[in-house]
Amino acid sequence: MREKIYLGLVHYPVYNRNQETVATSVTNFDIHDISRSCKTYDVKGYHIITPVDAQVELTSRVIGYWKDGFGGNFNKDREEAFSSTYVTESIEKAVEEIEKAEGKKPVIVTTSARVYDNSISYEDMSEKIYNDDNVYLLLFGTGHGLVDEIMDSCTHILDPIRGKTKYNHLSVRSAVAIILDRLLGEK
Amino acid sequence: MREKIYLGLVHYPVYNRNQETVATSVTNFDIHDISRSCKTYDVKGYHIITPVDAQVELTSRVIGYWKDGFGGNFNKDREEAFSSTYVTESIEKAVEEIEKAEGKKPVIVTTSARVYDNSISYEDMSEKIYNDDNVYLLLFGTGHGLVDEIMDSCTHILDPIRGKTKYNHLSVRSAVAIILDRLLGEK
Numbered sequence: 001m002r003e004k005i006y007l008g009l010v011h012y013p014v015y016n017r018n019q020e021t022v023a024t025s026v027t028n029f030d031i032h033d034i035s036r037s038c039k040t041y042d043v044k045g046y047h048i049i050t051p052v053d054a055q056v057e058l059t060s061r062v063i064g065y066w067k068d069g070f071g072g073n074f075n076k077d078r079e080e081a082f083s084s085t086y087v088t089e090s091i092e093k094a095v096e097e098i099e100k101a102e103g104k105k106p107v108i109v110t111t112s113a114r115v116y117d118n119s120i121s122y123e124d125m126s127e128k129i130y131n132d133d134n135v136y137l138l139l140f141g142t143g144h145g146l147v148d149e150i151m152d153s154c155t156h157i158l159d160p161i162r163g164k165t166k167y168n169h170l171s172v173r174s175a176v177a178i179i180l181d182r183l184l185g186e187k
Numbered sequence: 188m189r190e191k192i193y194l195g196l197v198h199y200p201v202y203n204r205n206q207e208t209v210a211t212s213v214t215n216f217d218i219h220d221i222s223r224s225c226k227t228y229d230v231k232g233y234h235i236i237t238p239v240d241a242q243v244e245l246t247s248r249v250i251g252y253w254k255d256g257f258g259g260n261f262n263k264d265r266e267e268a269f270s271s272t273y274v275t276e277s278i279e280k281a282v283e284e285i286e287k288a289e290g291k292k293p294v295i296v297t298t299s300a301r302v303y304d305n306s307i308s309y310e311d312m313s314e315k316i317y318n319d320d321n322v323y324l325l326l327f328g329t330g331h332g333l334v335d336e337i338m339d340s341c342t343h344i345l346d347p348i349r350g351k352t353k354y355n356h357l358s359v360r361s362a363v364a365i366i367l368d369r370l371l372g373e374k
Contacts, residue, residue: 002351029216033358040350040357077356162373163228164189169264170227171220174364177357178372181365186349 011050014143041180106137111158122182198237201330228367293324298345309369
């Protein structure tokens with residue numbers, strides 16, 4: 001359902017360049033750019049997912065500055081962008097909070113540079129979002145991507161973004177922007 | 188022509204929040220994210236445009252680190268992303284360099300949050316790019332946007348990006364990603 005889209009940026013569990021499971025750091029630009037993209041495409045909630053106490057504290061402080069502090073007074077557009085941004089300790093916790101708010105579990109959708117059995121095109125996914133009454137949670141991995149256990153548990157995996165080249169190393173911020181536009185942008 | 192697309196990120200002349208003409212600072216994430224987006228969509232050259240000596244020096248040092256220095260050895264993908272990224276002192280200079288390389292002046296295209304007389308849809312612009320033999324330079328303004336003189340001198344101005352809401356404050360990094368995908372992404 002178009003009005004019930006959520007987005008999660010996962011900092012744990014993800015792979016590092018050696019395929020080890022790690023927790024990555026939250027990047028200030030991921031907070032800002034993705035909050036702004038989510039607000040533009042009317043995403044209902046943006047969950048920055050990290051279990052690390054120091055990261056939770058730092059990220060909460062940044063968000064608070066723009067939601068309630070000096071930043072929001074200085075820049076009203078940014079205050080608005082941050083109004084639906086949350087720090088959440090795990091994917092499970094994000095699912096739980098969405099279920100509490102919506103009365104049903106979200107269908108989990110993710111993206112990958114590979115093609116899977118349950119890969120889906122942007123067109124088909126967009127049609128589902130507009131036409132069924134599910135709640136959706138779009139998950140994006142940081143670092144070198146979501147661990148296999150998470151990929152295996154997703155309902156849908158979006159096709160890789162292809163430009164024209166074989167080069168496929170977009171920043172997660174750019175990938176989020178493109179995917180929101182493909183799924184939710186004006187037709 | 189699809190193979191002859193260039194992109195310029197303009198740090199001068201642009202407006203600040205008070206409609207004064209200023210030079211903005213180059214942001215590290217603008218160098219990285221936009222280089223990666225350009226490489227993904229096969230943009231032939233990415234010009235970071237700033238006339239400020241200290242900014243030219245700093246930006247050149249960042250690019251050099253990834254093109255020729257330690258960074259490129261550590262991360263080959265990033266080295267590739269930076270292979271067509273340049274620091275250029277003005278829009279005129281970028282146009283001159285493109286003309287020297289291509290044998291003809293580029294047609295200048297920009298984008299705005301407003302609609303102009305010469306506004307063009309993404310579909311029409313994409314069709315032109317794929318079907319005519321012009322060289323194109325896509326200009327993006329930082330700060331609060333390109334000054335009127337530049338907007339007035341452009342051949343085409345792309346329609347504003349609309350998500351679903353009235354909120355229209357994407358980061359320039361996100362806007363670049365979305366626009367490259369709309370114009371140059373797989374059909």
